[in-house]
Amino acid sequence: MKVMAQMAMVMNLDKCIGCHTCSVTCKQAWTNRTGTEYVWFNNVETRPGQGYPRRYEDQQEWQGGWTLNRRGRLKLRAGGRLKKLATIFSNPKLPSIQDYYEPWTYDYATLTDAPAQEHTPVARPKSLISGKDTKITWSANWDDNLGGSEASFRHDPVLQKVSTDVKRSFEDAFMFYLPRICEHCLNPSCAASCPSGAIYKRAEDGIVLVDQDRCRGWRMCVSGCPYKKVYFNHRTGKAEKCTFCFPRVEVGLPTVCSETCVGRLRYIGLVLYDADRVLEAASTPDDEDLYEAQRSVLLDPNDPEVVRAAERDGIPHDWVVAAQRSPIHALINEYRVALPLHPEYRTMPMVWYIPPLSPVVDVVRDTGEDAEDPDNLFAAIDALRIPIEYLAELFTAGDVAPVDRVLKQLAAMRAYMRDINLGRDPDGSIPAAVGMTEEQMYDMYRLLALAKYDERY
């Protein structure tokens, strides 16, 4: 056992309102400068939708992340490292600027400077790439709120995998938001793809960074990252990525995206993991087993043996305490409501998600009689407007069972708390039905609903 510490994040998608505050505060703080106009270290996608850059999840196309070779050994999907070195001058699997979007500005000054003329002055869009007039046809968030949904459904790589028939009709409309940052993976394929060894994982907290001095701009990391969260600064010619706001984290502040999350849905914390077991877990043969495998790499910070090993491996005591109090540990391994994003990429991502619960009941059509009793808020998971298979394709490599379990836990929490809310006797059978104790259920409620500042971070 080699104990290492990792800063990790959980986002509760059930609370995400898709407001993009995280994107804006992150952009303002980090990538609001020449060379990174198109870069959003943090972006928010409407799902179903194509994502940013579009269709990044289509690894048939982009060849990001890891896969297993014939011998069951982990290899970069884009080819082994030897191949990478051999083909270093040709990298065909890069998204083009059009796949992100062609950033633009406007001729704002004309509003002030326009001479007397026939028409009202207008600020026309100008490409920030060419400097010329442009027609805006794509952006980092083009299909926000199901805008242009015909295309976004047709081209959503996740939807394409879902076997259930998902209709694109007004009555069946559904959506949710997926905020994304760098996953700060335990098994980062970007780092493994870098011919210059410029991408490294900080030993003390696992934050994955690009060494700006060493980066030679090969952009293999851009291709290698299946989440497309490494970006190329076209001015400096270097790769850049989300830094988990290390200058803030180091002084005890949460990341910008977390602290400014007005939905209060982001949790940050330390987890301990066994570095010796990462490779083995990432090599789990069956994609559907990767969620459990990844979970099992994380160590129980309350286990005395782990605490001793952590001390041995040089992890300070207060870090161990932090790991014990970590909301991340609670959400991933105690309540088991957080799930990794695309574990099948085998990078062991460290940004996890609580899947969105609602809306549960569908009464737009039909007689209107077949809805749930207001007191019974958890029996209708099967009637979710969001197809559970879609969530499973995102979080559990297609295995619906864990997603179903999580949603039932959330629904049970609502039902259980409703009794307390209305001053009735709480019903212990509700948490029991989802394998939780009443105390666990209440504590989970506290963490998810009250979500106090001091407990989120």
Next chain:
Amino acid sequence: MTLQDPGLDSPLVDALVRTRRYFTRGEVSPDLRSLTKRGGREADDFYRDRWSHDKVVRSTHGVNCTGSCSWKVYVKDGIITWETQQTDYPSAGPDRPDYEPRGCPRGAAFSWYTYSPTRIRYPYVRGTLLQMYREGKAQHGGDPVKAWAHVVDHPGRAKAYKSARGKGGLVRASWDEATEMIAAAYVHTIAKWGPDRVAGFSPIPAMSMVSHASGARFTHLVGGSMLSFYDWYADLPVASPQVFGDQTDVPESGDWWDASYLVMWGSNVPVTRTPDAHWMAEARYRGQKVVVVSPDYADNVKFADEWLAVRPGTDGALALAMGQVILEEFYAERATPYFLDYARKYTDLPFLVRIEDGKPGKFLTAEDLAVSTSSIEEQENAAFKTVLLDARTGQPVVPNGTLGHRFGESGAGRWNLDLGDVEPVLALDGTEQATVTLPLFGEVDGSPGEATTEIPVRRVGEHVVTTVYELMRARYAGYTPEWQEPITGVPAQAARRIAREFARNAEESKGRSMILMGAGTNHWFHSDTIYRAFLALTTLTGCQGVNGGGWAHYVGQEKVRPVTGHLHLANALDWSRPPRNMIQTAYWYLNTDQFRYDHFSADTLSAATAGGQLAGLSTADVLAKSARMGWMPSYPTFDRNPLDLCDEAAAAGRPVAEHVVAGLEDGSLRFAGENPDAPENHPRVLAVWRANLLGSSAKGNEYFLKHLLGTTSSVRATETPEDRRPRDVDWVEEAPEGKLDLLLSLDFRQTSTTIYSDVVLPAATWYEKHDLSTTDMHPFVHSFNPAIAPPWQTRTDWDAWQAIARKFSELAGPRLGVRRDVVAAPLTHDTPEAMANPHGRVRDWKLGECEPVPGRTMPRLVEVERDYGAVADKYAAVGPLLDTLGATTKGITYDVSASLDELRARNGAVRGGAADGRPSLERDVHVCESILALSGTTNGHLAVQGFKTLERRTGTRLHDLAAEHEGKQITFADTQAAPQPVITSPEWSGSETGGRRYSPFTINVERLKPWHTLTGRQSFYLDHDWMTELGEGLPVYRPPLNMGALFGEPEVGDVGELGVTVRYLTPHNKWSIHSEYQDNLFMLSLSRGGQTIWMSEADAAKVGVADNDWIEAVNRNGVVVARAIVSHRMPEGTVYMHHAQDRLIDVPLSETSGTRGGIHNSLTRLLIKPSHLIGGYAQLSFAFNYLGPTGNQRDEVTVIRKRSQEVTYS
């Protein structure tokens, strides 16, 4: 599943990678997967540098944003870099979520403006105007006022610069020259036309009180009119004054947590209340059930347990049907004790109404009772003491707490809701029945009809009476869930089930069912009827005045928590009273000549049961009538300069009021609104700050461009045919164009308003000034602070208006001197004037129905002194009227002398001039301190004092509510340190005592304080003549206006050569509302980067439109060019063009008009509902932004088609 020999790639690769260990500083993991490093990371210094900053300053964003979020603004090397939210709000409690962080992407993108190329850095003047002004000055010996007259009084010159408005050609000017020209315009206008020809517009003070107060104070000091905003924006829910006698009082978002059943109905919380949305998301985890009623799959539907996809504008039908279920099942079939008890105590349901001519008539009052049953005391204000039946005796009694008890000697100590031993009767025993006729309106076309029904009645003296409860039962009987299904599209069973759940939850939780409502349901012409149907649901189920229950209206609402201080300083009530405050909808309806394009008369809206009160009148006639009866304000008031009127009166040796009345009677003097197109009645000067009138809020935008500004427009409508023109209001053959002489705007960014302005002054942003912010969404007061000094030549609003005031005083002193002005003030709410019209009977002195009596049958006429040379002195000091008259809010007068002493000490005293020795208001911080010191919510002494004053009227104990904070005085420094929770005060209706969450009317319910209504209770029934005329005495269903019938527009769904006809809605925009504007590059980058219209796939297919195609939307009001967003989330037949998309960003020329495509309000226009003009009667009396006609815009339709995809811009 574990491998025997996990590894990467192959042994050869392993070997290669292993070598890295030798030439990197980092460490390759033993399994060779990754490289880790510890220490020595100079290469990442870039990010450390990027993060470092010199200081963090607390500030926020002003005007429209109800968020009132406190922000950290980061500054490095004297440059604002970015902002993130503060997280230091006092906790809402250990057992609930907190307010941190508050802020949305729009607020987070605000700092972009500071250095953006759209920033206005210097004063600008329209080039042609400046040139002519300079010429004039040269020709007139350097006299600025004569120079201004030289330009504006010369038709050719005036036309030259007016027709150039909005078409570029702004040139730089100095502050000196710009303010001199502004001052000259004011002086000239006041001298020639009158001070009420000057107007100011700046909305929503709560979220930047000082910035609002600046120009408002100046405007009032010179005698100008400030234009209302809440009604103008159509955000005022007229049902609130109607039902509650209150402008709008709603729960803070922290109180959503207390609700166990939450309906979001026309309020898309994640978009429009972004920083508050988490309370809703989190309350679900407490077992709250969430229902969304929305025509589209809106952002909030994601959170809903149920979605009722109601057809746009038919919400009233669904609510009425739910009310029917509640009345039937929870009142009639099973008498729910909690509901009935509540109804008897807190609503007008037990009060008696006379049946007159087989129709519900007037409330029975103490007047109607035999002297034997009515004590001597009851004779005072008897017409305003309403009556109910006492179950114990079967006799009518006058309970405490009516309007008649609110004023006068006999009511002292009796204005309360204590019923004593009286047991009010709701349902009559049914031994006697009568036939009544109730008005109805066609479910689709709104055509008037009626229904006849038998209801239980009884006799009181000569009157046949029934209870409001019985009327409600009769009214609702036909409004079944089955009835509403074909109207709304919501299955009857769903409506019934949700109604039951809502009520059952309220019964079990004792009132914790809540409805969040907003623009989606409040921007319709008949929104008051929709809202009354909503409020019936929350009132019938005992949810009002309960934490976690009741209505929660969230659009444009605000709460200036320190209201008394702001009110008195902004209105300059410390120097002169009354102020001129004008209803903006009426102002523009007349002054942009929209009244000339009406094709129907006012009684088109009347009920079948109406008495013909509006017969033959146009809407303009109704306005004129309301004005002359003193119901609503009207500025400009008379067709003559009010300064001259005072001179005339003085010359004639009689009081000016007498002079005015005589002139009106003999016809030598007329109201300006009776001839709005005459030059002497035009508005001449308009100042706009903190607002974008012409790029955002101007409903009927193209009419503004044409008639107010005199520049190019795309109005396509035809004028009113001769046979339907106004009767009392004059019709000028040729409609004037370019009425306004000066459009002045102060802004930090270019908008349509600045582009069309004659003079533009560069304003400081929110990060460059001191100010105060409060909201009703949270209970805190917090501050704006400058992160940097105003850059370039920008100035804070307070400083800019002070500069204008100084220049004005300099020019005005010698030219205008000291004058007398006559102000016509409307009959005002919360004063005895609310008893001017007994029984809400219309008495028009002009028709000989009564005598013209100022303050009773016509406006109060008050003579006011204007010392024009002293305006700047007065602007910058707290005036002496506060010492002598105190400060009055909602009928309670505060003695503020102690606060004034404290202010004199804190701010320092002015030395010399007209304000010698008065507390200074020279700096914005002084104003902040003064607002805080003069308000009960921020000064515990005043809160306690106010409650004690109120106790003398109510006879109940109240002051303990504020006692815990009696010694607390929130200062500006406190608000700089952290957001400060406010103090429970009689200025508001809810209690925050002991740290509880704010919910409105909890003081009314718990302390038996009456509502400010006729009965003192929440009102289901309104017996005013015009309410009866419109068939709206009781809640009723009225569908959206039929634009086909009214204006000849095609029917929704028609597909023709010109495109498909759709309902045109303008809901709030995810990327540009509140704290943010559409032109922000971040917001544009996250959206589609320009004007867009959302449409359904079905409608798009009908006209061959694909996503992102250029389209044109055309109706009689104007033209819009935008790109289409096609989505299945939209229902067929309805499009959304989100609010506040200005024409400045990527808007090409229109194929239809050949001019620049318009804004979202280019397709709308003003339509005034006569019932909004009622005044002088109980809760239906005027107060500023409390009651007035709404600038609604939801009932509009448009034709949309695909246009050439080759767009041109010039």
